[in-house]
Amino acid sequence: MHKNEVVQLSSNLSKGNLKKIGNRNRGLILSILSVVLFIVVWEVVSRNEWIDPLFISSPLAIAQAAVIMVQEPTFWQNMRVSGYEFGVGFLLAMVIGIPVGVFSGWNKTFNALVNPFISGLYVTPKVTLLPVIIIAFGIGPGSKIVIVFLMAFFPIVMNAQKAMHTLDQNLIKAARTFTANELQIFKMIALPSTVPFLLTGIRLGIGQGLIAVVVGELFASSAGIGFQLTNDGQNLQTDRMFVGVFVITLTGVILTTLLGIVEKHFSSWKPEKN
Amino acid sequence: MNGTQLKNNVKLSSKYLDVTYINNKTGTEVIALQNINLDIKEGEFICIVGPSGCGKTTFLNTVAGLLKPSRGTISLDNQEVDGPGKDRAMVFQTPSLFPWRTVMANVLYGIEVQKRVSNETKKKAQDYISMVGLKGYEHHYPHELSGGMQQRVNLARALTVDPSLLLLDEPFSALDAQTREFMQEELLRIWSETKKTSLFITHQIDEAIYLADRVFVFGARPGRVVDIVDINIPRPRDLNIKRDPKFLHLIDHIWSIIEKESAKQGFQ
Structure with missing residues (x-):
């Protein structure tokens, strides 16, 4: 009986579609189950003190702490500070990184001039520069903006360069036969080709930038989510500390989701995966 | 009088053309073409x-103005070819379509480059899209089209700039036999x-005979006629003539x- 229904269904829908819908739902359900299970196990482990709650807190305690914290003015003050530091640093990384990457990928002379620094600094752990950045820019937002910029800059530059190095030569040849000049080739082929690469660079840059904000604030600061997180940790308020961690995670998830929407808009011409 | 008419x-005229x-x-x-x-x-x-x-693609690229002769000249309508020009358009072996442009935007590409976008040229683009049989696909992206359809776009793009000479570089060689x-x-x-x-340009003899008024046979090393x-x-010729004894x-x-x-080359 049941089997018959399935057979009828698949004759109505195409087999591939049916499988796709089924897989998507199944995946979503499994993901939710997995997260719920993790939270339950965490709560149980913490309640029974199989692991000291001082180290791992508990989901319930964290939720309670979150409710209290969102009512504290200092929490929002810290959010503003961190948001400002990340926002300005990241914007600078894009505004400077995209043109530098694109032009160094396009122009061999410019590339020869800047590439030693880009390749060299790319592999340098930027965090090691923090002590000197703090000496130079102080413990305020300035030093955080600089470290966010430095960490987000390189993924963006490298991906922009890569885009220019992988331009489709057939398209360029076609453009030339239609009497396109260099500027037209740049605007009509090179720039559109960079979009998917730039989005990849920005995605990586977001992750790096968020790390930079927190590490910068952990290192030396007087405000910000990283600052709050450090204080709460030192006061052994693990629940409050975890709220800080979740805020950062959530920010990353929201930003990459927004980027995903932008990506979808720009790449409607790309063949769908699967 | 007769002489000028003939002239x-x-x-297109190629005189003493060498490309190295x-x-x-x-x-x-390397001598790619000798005395064409x-x-x-x-x-x-x-x-x-x-x-x-045998240098057939080299010859086409030289006519297109992408390569410079080492000796001799190519002239189109009595004008010496010196670089790409609006009087020529090329249909490529790989469709070479812009993946982020729709069929219509791809067909209009040459017009845009040559800064000739107008209602008239847009209508012409539409006409050529219809002529190559892609009416209704104007807003599709290249990846949504089959190989044969992509080559139709490639052809429509070349025709839309209204060249006086159409250059085709093995445009059907990547298609399956039936589509070709x-x-x-x-x-x-x-x-x-x-x-x-x-x-x-083609390497398929039957394709050349089916299409052409005249077939130029090139030899290799160095490339020459x-x-x-x-x-x-x-x-008009239909495909049945391919079985004709002639x-x-x-x-x-x-x-x-x-x-x-x-x-002669010792390739046997």
Whole structure:
């Protein structure tokens, strides 16, 4: 009986579609189950003190702490500070990184001039520069903006360069036969080709930038989510500390989701995966 | 009087043309084309066949203005070719379509580059899209089209700039056998509607005979013209003529030229 229904269904829908819908739902359900299970196990482990709650807190305690914290003015003050530091640093990384990457990928002379620094600094752990950045820019937002910029800059530059190095030569040849000049080739082929690469660079840059904000604030600061997180940790308020961690995670998830929407808009011409 | 008329009738002329280039790896000079002398008349459909390495694509690229002659000249409408021009357009072996542009935007590409976008040229683009059989696909992206359809866009893009000489570089070689034959027939239909002088490169002898008024047979190492074969098959031609004894005879004839050429080179 049941089997018959399935057979009828698949004759109505195409087999591939049916499988796709089924897989998507199944995946979503499994993901939710997995997260719920993790939270339950965490709560149980913490309640029974199989692991000291001082180290791992508990989901319930964290939720309670979150409710209290969102009512504290200092929490929002810290959010503003961190948001400002990340926002300005990241914007600078894009505004400077995209043109530098694109032009160094396009122009061999410019590339020869800047590439030693880009390749060299790319592999340098930027965090090691923090002590000197703090000496130079102080413990305020300035030093955080600089470290966010430095960490987000390189993924963006490298991906922009890569885009220019992988331009489709057939398209360029076609453009030339239609009497396109260099500027037209740049605007009509090179720039559109960079979009998917730039989005990849920005995605990586977001992750790096968020790390930079927190590490910068952990290192030396007087405000910000990283600052709050450090204080709460030192006061052994693990629940409050975890709220800080979740805020950062959530920010990353929201930003990459927004980027995903932008990506979808720009790449409607790309063949769908699967 | 007669002489000037005859001269005006010549669309494309290649005189004493040599093209050489330096091999990047070995640093030695390679002669790609040697002493190419040929005339193509207004409205003619010319095919060039020859083994790989005979320089047929080099010749096409030189006519397109992408390569410079080392000696001699190519002239189009009595004007010496010096770089790419609006009077020529090329249909490429790989469709070379812009993946982020729709069919319509791809077809308008050449017009945009040449800063000639107007209601008139847009209408022309639409007409050519219809002519190549893609009406209704204007807003599709290239990845949504089959290989044959992509080559139709490639062709429409070249026609839309209204070139006086159409250059086709093995446009059907990547298509499956059935699609290829169908596209050959379509190309002849479109050509008979537009009457554009066409220079078509192929390595397939039957394709060349089916399409051309005259077939230029190129030989390899160095690339040069070894024979010119007139194809006196009346038009319009349908695909059935490919089984005609006269057609088969022409294939044999061109094969024997190429074979003889290869034997001389010691490739047998």
